[in-house]
Amino acid sequence: MSRVDKDAVMNDAHRPNADGPQLRTLLLTDLCDSTTLVERLGDGPAASLFREHDRLVLQLQQRWRGRLIDRSDGLLLLFERPIDGLGFALDYARGLRELGAPRKLTLQARAGLHVGEVLTWRNSDEAVQVGAKPVEVEGLAKPMAGRLMATARPGQILLSAIAEPLAHRAARELGERGQQLLWKSHGRWRFKGVPEPQEIYEVGEPGIAPLRAPPNGPKAWRDIPLWRRPAALAAEVALLAMIGTGVWFATRPQPAIAFNQRDWVVVGDLRNLTGQGVLDDSLEQAFRISLEQSRYVNVLSDLKARDTLDRMQRKVDTVLDRAVASEIALRDGARAVILPTVAEVGGRVRVSAEVIDPHTQTTVYAESADGVGAASALTSIDEVTSALRGKLGEALKSIDKDSEPLPKVATGNLDALRAYALGSKAYAHRQFDEALQYFQRAVQIDQKFALAHMGIMRVYVSNADTDKARPYLERAQELRDHLTPREALYLDAWAAEFGPQPSLHAPGKWKLLAGVYPDYFAGRYQYAWSEFLANRFDSALAATTAATAPQEPLRNVAFELAGRIHLSQERYAKALDSFKQAELSGHYPPNRRHASALAAMRRFDEANRILDSLTEQGRSVSGHLPDQFERIAVPLDQGQYAKAAEIAREAARASRGASILVRHPLRFTELVVRSVSGKDQPTSAEIELFADAVLADAGKPNSADHDDLALNALAAVRLAQRQGDRALAERLLPRVVKAVNSSGSSLSRKLLQVARAEQLRLAGKPDEAIRELRGLSDGSEPFQAHVALRDALLAAGRKDDAATETRWIAAHRGRAYADPAGGQVYLAMNVADASVAQRDTAKATVAVAAVKPGG
Template structure:
């Protein structure tokens, strides 16, 4: 009876988080610093452990050189491990020696019992913990490298899901999969993950040990490789190809499936997490499918405006599968049937939510559930290939944007596809349909903004932009930043490039952010920076990749890298049918007018903007009358709408009319462009969203420059008086620069060439506008400084790609830039005889 009284009482199995840590090279540490210093160090170490225990609600079970701790939740164990590893780094710096620990974190069922008071007094631990979870955590810890925290496939999704509880620190954590590993004494391989903080986590493949080793396929093991080499030597390359084992299906060739949440109908909720993870782990071994990650499912739920903890039932899991391109849904269930525990699974077609295959196994008692799961998943793995074939193939994922309505998302996806092919009318109708289905669909409203903006009809974009802005509170952070950037283009253009770059840097994998950062950097002549973002966005998975290649080509053309520009524009043309104007410009910039005229034949005759390049090409060839006729044709195609494009196209008409010898009418067109642009600016001044403000300001400055070249000072005087009233707008870099060019031209016309040069020289930053260099050449010519004027002339001649591709007011200065590039070539030739060679 006395023995029964003191026998420990073993609790029923409980799901707990176990963390094992080991202080690396502790024996060598003692030898290097001595016993006294070591005692002091470990006293500080013990204080650290106690503090972290209390902070993270952990229970210390055992300790020697390492620690065994138990936690209620995985996130607590992870928080302890992160703080422990980080603090050891700090202690290392202060002591001048390296202190590192390795850690293994696992979640599983454990048995616990309390030792008797007599046993504790005799040296036993107060609490004993046993179970398969303990050696699993130990295996993870033993294979970790110094400073490395490894997690099991059970612990990782639970910890990852709760990482937001760590605040900003949790968002910066680095997560890495190290593939499948085999643990001694365990029949199945295990997926191993690493987590850590930037600058601390090794993020290296763990080390093989006698109890844990990488699960390498048979055909990749050393002995097999030697045998294969022998076969090659004996039978030759051809025989080897016929006899080699069939390779595993490539990761990106396998179908994806979404695993719905386990339906536990037994009433024993303690089984939920363990059975669900066991089902997922076992299913992941299928060679037919890839299992959709828990983290990815949570991201999709956010875009569906569902709570992160939403149960993935048949309907919700099916919608996730449709949104993300998964082929099927697998719905596992555990229930009590006739006194037995039944584990079943259904394969579901996400399009119809119909079950196309089902399998089940029965067992006795809750303990049988794990065996039944193995049987069910084994049966599934054997039949998934045939079952999935019966499901309609629709593996293209839908755009990752926030909306509650799946049909609205489908309309949005079709709109994106149409927009990528410059089918603006169709795209606009589809974006409108998406907002009819879901009026809260902010990115569909922004899609309409993009279409109107791309068509130079920004005034029509104001209302959908207002609708989108009103929905900002409902958007996740990434989409909110995307919205902010678009709003800034209408409200404060001087900040827009910075906002796109912020979005691109914070979310480098978000392709719309990278693409727009590239476009706005390009408008500021920051071509190298634009190129980096455009190339990052021009990837196959981007439905707008063809558009991004157009931006890549523009950046290359702006840098006079013609072969690369040609290649990029051809890729864009192949994907979208667009970029013909740019191909024409690339050929013309190189003086290949025959090739340029072949592209003219591919231009749409009813596209008014196509006449910009056509007129510039005629200017480039000295065909002034033809250039004038082409520019007027482009203008006539816009007269019915009387919008921004009709104001833009006044300026090429002014330039070509001047070149054709009619200065009077040229000045009339320039004056009309300036007056209309300033009137439009004044009209929009009261609005918080000025649709065309930046473009009208650029147009008025361009008109002033053309008028000054014609000898008129009044138009420039009016522009210089009016534009400073728009202080916020004039902070935009290209507008601020053109304003200085107008002021410098005024000083030159007033006979103050020194002042003109003084104004222009600070603008030579490597991203200066073409007209800045043209104005500087003229200032040096008027000052009689032939050598400096020749330098500017040479620069203008060498930057013909920039002359064609530089963007302000819809390329409204393109014809003037091209004319100046040829004028500069003539000036350079004239000046060469006047300038004495260096040392002559």
């Protein structure tokens, strides 16, 4: 490269970011009276204080993922999300108090938090060497954050109108502390150099935040309306005194309802007074779609309302009128009921809706809109729902931002909308064949109906038929602009699930959906599931717990996942309690998950009774294959190898026509049982044949099952190594590595590291194997990593360390049973290892007791 080229590259590196402005959260702080501190403490003690201060800033910066841009008496930091900036500011305020307390000082800082576009660029090395900052930040967002900071009182955290709702919505991520935060609006303010008035907010912890309006100053002052200024107040008081009594008699105060952000509403059944049957289901569905665009109002699903009806011992087709809907609202913690109506008035179609207080069943607000012809009802619904959202307290700006016209985000064809509504009801009741027919009919009527394409995709995904689901996902992606903002994020997450390396990209998409719409079940549950698959149990449990809210229509599914997470952590009592809650809310008897928890506790008789009852309910082996994993594992755990082998053979035979994520794991389970029993051990040819079949499926283009297939292929390598067949494992590994790379799954990468370590052990290099396996131990390592580590320690002659690993394996029976990897492909292997380890641990304990004096 020439000197000219090098100079061009260097100059380009220091220009503003070529990608243009980026949306970031800015936090500006100022340490109050810092100069006075130096004078009061002296240079030495002050330097010591500031060193502690710098350590605090560094610690908080790392905790909250901030980027420190500038520092002196104050700080300028960038964050990806407002909640991270707020978390830093809160911890910084608390940290300053703790720094000052031993010195009998009151340390406080002003803070301003804003969200906006900024430009960033890196200064040259030469400039940094002579004192320039490494990174520069500019943009209108920076002075705005500065104005907020300068306006704040000491110890006060001020937020802009953009930052406040984003931070407020995510405050639950701060845990119990977030629920105790105090939020306060200080009204509209004018800032010097900013043409439009800005609303500012304060947030803080009780006992720390001032929670007082900032003082007016030359650069910031309260925007007081003309009628509230002193010159006008005297005349106003006199005038009001004269007319107040008359106004009171002429009007009556409108009833109010204490509705807050993210409160729930129950939508009653649409009253159709037009006589046009096509409007029944179509307009009710349209009303829900329009209202569900709000991030302020949460709509109780029709499925959850019908479930509550069942608990009320009412028929599920009971009309949700004023009384019934109000009772549902009281039972499910909803704050209001909305009753929509469509009627013909004076030759026009009128859509109206009432907001009902469920406690009194009185109408609090009512809105209506008229149009010409049935098709006008969609536009009228948009007008009515927007007005209702405003009456319930949602900001006009938010309504405008989060609302799209129904014909755009659904369909303008009422017949297509009715077909979609009927399909949605069938899907909610798991009547997938019927739902598919309705969704397909909706697409035939309107080929640009994106929600209907997504409906077909969801049916095929629910049936584990990803190949058929893909075309409808791709068509929905083409029509993404025809979706509501929430459904667009939902689609993005599924696109990541179907795309390359889903384990790498999909969890972030689900997390984003859960963050923007924290009360939307799909986002929270799917993110929890991805964390569970990665063995990140604490974060999985936090997300799952949120999905068990009473308003969630599928909370039984969330309870069951919570039970599996608790089981993975050997919290057996909590696991059993979660499974019981799942059964209660889902109206089904104990299932195989419940049985696995009992088996992990060695309560085998109870576990077997549950598994036997599943067969007695008429489920043949071929009719309900997933149950067979536990039916095999429980006798295997008890050392009943012949029984386990018989069940495994029959399950493998029955699964030949099943989906690959059932067929492959059950075939592998049969091989594992034979290997563990020591009778009729699988040959190298059988293991290789299994691996070939899995890798052939993994190599198919556009496969949405890369993660699970990679884990199945790794299981084949693991079995070959356990049988001492290093040569077979060596032949399989290059092909398996390709599958793992296509997957991108963190669990696959860890199991690949286990396989490579095992190859080292089999090659007579146990110490190297131990180093490889020790590097995996962070709490999210796979169960088999501990089995491999124990074997490597034994090969290295480190019996005491191997005994420690044996005790770990014996103590983590819950994780052995709960492991979901690859469609439970490792379940039998894990359980067999845990069972043997427990027997070995018991023998070792007896032997130690026998050699003790008096033993």
